[in-house]
Amino acid sequence: xxxxxxxxxxxxxxxxxxxxxxxxxxxxxxxxxxxxxxxxxxxxxxxxxxxxxxxxxxxxxxxxxxxxxxxxxxxxxxxxxxxxxxxxxxxxxxxxxxxxxxxxxxxxxxxxxxxxxxxxxxxxxxxxxxxxxxxxxxxxxxxxxxxxxxxxxxxxxxxxxxxxxxxxxxxxxxxxxxxxxxxxxxxxxxxxxxxxxxxxxxxxxxxxxxxxxxxxxxxxxxxxxxxxxxxxxxxxxxxxxxxxxxxxxxxxxxxxxxxxxxxxxxxx
Amino acid sequence: xxxxxxxxxxxxxxxxxxxxxxxxxxxxxxxxxxxxxxxxxxxxxxxxxxxxxxxxxxxxxxxxxxxxxxxxxxxxxxxxxxxxxxxxxxxxxxxxxxxxxxxxxxxxxxxxxxxxxxxxxxxxxxxxxxxxxxxxxxxxxxxxxxxxxxxxxxxxxxxxxxxxxxxxxxxxxxxxxxxxxxxxxxxxxxxxxxxxxxxxxxxxxxxxxxxxxxxxxxxxxxxxxxxxxxxxxxxxxxxxxxxxxxxxxxxxxxxxxxxxxxxxxxxxxxxxxxxxxxxxxxxxxxxxxxxxxxxxxxxxxxxxxxxxxxxxxxxxxxxxxxxxxxxxxxxxxxxxxxxxxxxxxxxxxxxxxxxxxxxxxxxxxxxxxxxxxxxxxxxxxxxxxxxxxxxxxxxxxxxxxxxxxxx
Numbered sequence: 231x232x233x234x235x236x237x238x239x240x241x242x243x244x245x246x247x248x249x250x251x252x253x254x255x256x257x258x259x260x261x262x263x264x265x266x267x268x269x270x271x272x273x274x275x276x277x278x279x280x281x282x283x284x285x286x287x288x289x290x291x292x293x294x295x296x297x298x299x300x301x302x303x304x305x306x307x308x309x310x311x312x313x314x315x316x317x318x319x320x321x322x323x324x325x326x327x328x329x330x331x332x333x334x335x336x337x338x339x340x341x342x343x344x345x346x347x348x349x350x351x352x353x354x355x356x357x358x359x360x361x362x363x364x365x366x367x368x369x370x371x372x373x374x375x376x377x378x379x380x381x382x383x384x385x386x387x388x389x390x391x392x393x394x395x396x397x398x399x400x401x402x403x404x405x406x407x408x409x410x411x412x413x414x415x416x417x418x419x420x421x422x423x424x425x426x427x428x429x430x431x432x433x434x435x436x437x438x439x440x441x442x443x444x445x446x447x448x449x450x451x452x453x454x455x456x457x458x459x460x461x462x463x464x465x466x467x468x469x470x471x472x473x474x475x476x477x478x479x480x481x482x483x484x485x486x487x488x489x490x491x492x493x494x495x496x497x498x
Numbered sequence: 499x500x501x502x503x504x505x506x507x508x509x510x511x512x513x514x515x516x517x518x519x520x521x522x523x524x525x526x527x528x529x530x531x532x533x534x535x536x537x538x539x540x541x542x543x544x545x546x547x548x549x550x551x552x553x554x555x556x557x558x559x560x561x562x563x564x565x566x567x568x569x570x571x572x573x574x575x576x577x578x579x580x581x582x583x584x585x586x587x588x589x590x591x592x593x594x595x596x597x598x599x600x601x602x603x604x605x606x607x608x609x610x611x612x613x614x615x616x617x618x619x620x621x622x623x624x625x626x627x628x629x630x631x632x633x634x635x636x637x638x639x640x641x642x643x644x645x646x647x648x649x650x651x652x653x654x655x656x657x658x659x660x661x662x663x664x665x666x667x668x669x670x671x672x673x674x675x676x677x678x679x680x681x682x683x684x685x686x687x688x689x690x691x692x693x694x695x696x697x698x699x700x701x702x703x704x705x706x707x708x709x710x711x712x713x714x715x716x717x718x719x720x721x722x723x724x725x726x727x728x729x730x731x732x733x734x735x736x737x738x739x740x741x742x743x744x745x746x747x748x749x750x751x752x753x754x755x756x757x758x759x760x761x762x763x764x765x766x767x768x769x770x771x772x773x774x775x776x777x778x779x780x781x782x783x784x785x786x787x788x789x790x791x792x793x794x795x796x797x798x799x800x801x802x803x804x805x806x807x808x809x810x811x812x813x814x815x816x817x818x819x820x821x822x823x824x825x826x827x828x829x830x831x832x833x834x835x836x837x838x839x840x841x842x843x844x845x846x847x848x849x850x851x852x853x854x855x856x857x858x859x860x861x862x863x864x865x866x867x868x869x870x871x872x873x874x875x876x877x878x879x880x881x882x883x884x885x886x887x888x889x890x891x892x893x894x895x896x897x898x899x900x901x902x903x904x905x
Contacts, residue, residue, distance in 0.1 A: 232761065304897065408822075
């Protein structure tokens, strides 16, 4: 198995005050029983540090969506350990999980998943409402998030009055508004045209430049190439983990290390 | 997240799909409204029957001869009737009014009117049969004794014969004899059966016997008891006297077929009332059953819409869970939505039923039964809440990814 080399526990022990945002150990996921058993994940180890921009690529059936759903606390692994921001998620109850989804994770879906017949503003306010933020501040922060994705003028529009690109930008605003430790995007550009894709990727670059940790899934190479770290999944296992030149904060050292399929030590 | 916020979410959820919400509300409305209104109609018709019988007088007995033809020894005559007025043998009998009736045509100044019931009786009849005299006066015992040809007419007769003319004092011809109208009966609101209770004329027994019927047996005897609670005693006393006078005994007629061979029949108004009330109650139960079925159908309608709604919204529940909504918040929101829809529909249904009950439906003035409101509202709201919240609870219990993938 080819994987990140210096991401072991000893690596974290050197920085006890800053646990990685994501620390996944020996993750497996099995669907079905008996002859219909499908091993979606066959032991995945992954550590993502704060401020990183990771793209996960892989053919369909490689387990990338499964990994993303487990990382986003939408699904539970069959075996393995998952620390999110230093917290062991598998030990949390339903209420605490809801809190984790609300505070630590911002999720962007391929299918946008906005609440229908509800304005863009109300959609963006939703996670804040579940977080118990007062109405006035909720509105202010939601408008600011919409402004960041360039949709402040469309705050009053309902999802069916927005284009796909606009809907996805609303979804990104909704993922950002709680200022989560981790932004997860499951093929965010999968349903978008090239123009909207470019817009969205620009927003992600900006976010990462501002220090936000982003993990996204894609099967488009040009989307994967924008990330600072590219992970390739094959058959439920990590086949490659490459550090590459990120567009925003890409340093000379990062660019030098931009060599596909060669495992790299991360530089921070 | 505060309850107020959740309620606002629920209100937004209800108003987001107006057509669906309106249809759900309509389903509850019809279910609740139908139950309340149908029960009210059943109750109203029962009350109508009760009123109608009460108008006949609840403290009276009607004795009728069952023998046909001229079996003179068992016929009820005026003498038989007089014998019932016996303070010793029948202390609970207040008055006895033998009645002969005929159909006759009354003529007044060229116009004539065929009276359905031309009654010859005693003055006590007016009190016993609950037909008070409106204008003018009733005839007296003296009139009966003298056989004076005086007449008290019903409202219908007065309207037919004397349009715009004061009938009291007018001379009319009945079967070739002159009668003087001395009074007009008060209008009777309830018409019993197909007969117009106001198409009636009442004259002294003797006068009618002289001019129309002859001195044969009487048609019936109206016996008034001293009170409505003494009716059964009065009936027993009357029966005892009649058995004695008409030579009816257990030895001659036999116990088994006594009721068949008895030459007379006593109708008890309070018994009639009981029977009719039972009939009316059966009617109410029947309508209630129909209403119950409509409530059931309405309930299934609510169930269906609620299930479809929640199934359709399982994805939405998945999204909300992915955004960090706790299970409790989602449950509360869906419960609140279901409550709003059921209560709005139920409230409108009650309002519709109350408005509808102000009108006369198929000749019946509905009388709303308060318990039917509670029942209908309770059942529909319970159904709405149950089927609104149980599938939502199931959906909220799913892993977010399963809810999101739900088709």
